[in-house]
Amino acid sequence: MIEPVEQITDKSLRRHFGYSLKRAYARVHTAITEELNQLGLKVISYSALSMIVENPGLKQSQLAEALMIERSNLVVIIDDLENKNLIYRAQLPSDRRAYALIPTDEGKALAVRAGDAVADAEAAVFGHFDPALIEQLRPAFDRIWSR
Amino acid sequence: MIEPVEQITDKSLRRHFGYSLKRAYARVHTAITEELNQLGLKVISYSALSMIVENPGLKQSQLAEALMIERSNLVVIIDDLENKNLIYRAQLPSDRRAYALIPTDEGKALAVRAGDAVADAEAAVFGHFDPALIEQLRPAFDRIWSR
DNA sequence: GATAATAGTTATACCGCATAACTATTTAAG
DNA sequence: CTTAAATAGTTATGCGGTATAACTATTATC
Numbered sequence: 001m002i003e004p005v006e007q008i009t010d011k012s013l014r015r016h017f018g019y020s021l022k023r024a025y026a027r028v029h030t031a032i033t034e035e036l037n038q039l040g041l042k043v044i045s046y047s048a049l050s051m052i053v054e055n056p057g058l059k060q061s062q063l064a065e066a067l068m069i070e071r072s073n074l075v076v077i078i079d080d081l082e083n084k085n086l087i088y089r090a091q092l093p094s095d096r097r098a099y100a101l102i103p104t105d106e107g108k109a110l111a112v113r114a115g116d117a118v119a120d121a122e123a124a125v126f127g128h129f130d131p132a133l134i135e136q137l138r139p140a141f142d143r144i145w146s147r
Numbered sequence: 148m149i150e151p152v153e154q155i156t157d158k159s160l161r162r163h164f165g166y167s168l169k170r171a172y173a174r175v176h177t178a179i180t181e182e183l184n185q186l187g188l189k190v191i192s193y194s195a196l197s198m199i200v201e202n203p204g205l206k207q208s209q210l211a212e213a214l215m216i217e218r219s220n221l222v223v224i225i226d227d228l229e230n231k232n233l234i235y236r237a238q239l240p241s242d243r244r245a246y247a248l249i250p251t252d253e254g255k256a257l258a259v260r261a262g263d264a265v266a267d268a269e270a271a272v273f274g275h276f277d278p279a280l281i282e283q284l285r286p287a288f289d290r291i292w293s294r
Numbered sequence: 295g296a297t298a299a300t301a302g303t304t305a306t307a308c309c310g311c312a313t314a315a316c317t318a319t320t321t322a323a324g
Numbered sequence: 325c326t327t328a329a330a331t332a333g334t335t336a337t338g339c340g341g342t343a344t345a346a347c348t349a350t351t352a353t354c
Binding site for chain 2 (some may be wrong): 333335336
């Protein structure tokens with residue numbers, strides 16, 4: 001005889017730390033996305049803009065590699081930033097195949113505002129974390145990535 | 148005069164802890180996906196199978212809510228698990244609209260193997276973490292999620 | 295000078311996820 | 325009791341993120 005199940009448990013999944021990580025990241029990602037959305041940016045376009053402001057003149061292929069996305073997918077992101085007058089494609093005299101990506105003053109200003117908005121969003125999510133713990137975690141997580 | 152940029156930095160992005168989190172999660176997700184792929188499972192279908200083994204007889208709508216996915220997207224996942232003879236849809240006498248999801252012996256066995264495979268993959272990624280730190284982080288991350 | 299490699303672009307496809315609409319069945323209201 | 329509303333499962337569809345292939349223009353290599 002098959003009976004309905006009232007109380008659902010997820011003990012077998014909670015065993016995995018990756019699930020805690022996934023869900024925590026989902027919260028951060030949502031918070032950041034909403035903040036950036038108010039500034040007309042997506043997470044990936046904010047990342048691109050920040051990198052261009054920090055590394056003015058870099059090429060699309062360099063940016064794609066740094067952001068670990070495909071060159072082809074970067075095109076529309078750059079198009080969008082350029083249409084919004086946040087950056088522009090400048091001709092590289094040394095290589096006529098490539099573009100040098102340059103931020104406009106407007107782009108530089110927005111990068112600062114967006115960076116602070118992202119930091120605020122993260123602070124709201126991790127507010128109850130000990131700052132010392134965050135600084136302990138950062139290199140530990142970065143090591144996971146860079147190996 | 149526009150010059151090529153040799154060395155690309157990402158200081159402005161490294162400021163955000165969310166990036167460290169994202170990249171670390173990407174690594175663990177990849178590791179888990181590869182392990183589960185060898186067992187013919189995706190992350191989401193492993194999650195579904197584990198929940199069904201732990202809560203035999205639950206309905207699809209209950210499972211969808213527990214996994215926080217749409218009912219409509221769960222259908223194909225259940226179809227797949229059923230086609231692989233890992234679970235089956237049983238009629239619920241108390242509600243002819245709903246199915247009771249029941250694991251097969253094969254499904255139960257695979258859930259155990261897959262769970263261990265996931266745990267191994269996570270251990271490989273977080274191997275250099277102090278176990279005490281993990282157990283400190285788990286409830287902290289879960290609190291981020293459940294608020 | 296021919297060949298290979300690189301930069302940017304376009305088109306395309308797949309996947310994860312969300313919404314809407316539908317059928318069948320159950321529950322709630324009048 | 326009958327009708328309306330809610331629920332369970334399903335199908336179709338669209339959107340966003342991501343990956344691959346093919347193409348043109350240009351540069352580097354042999």
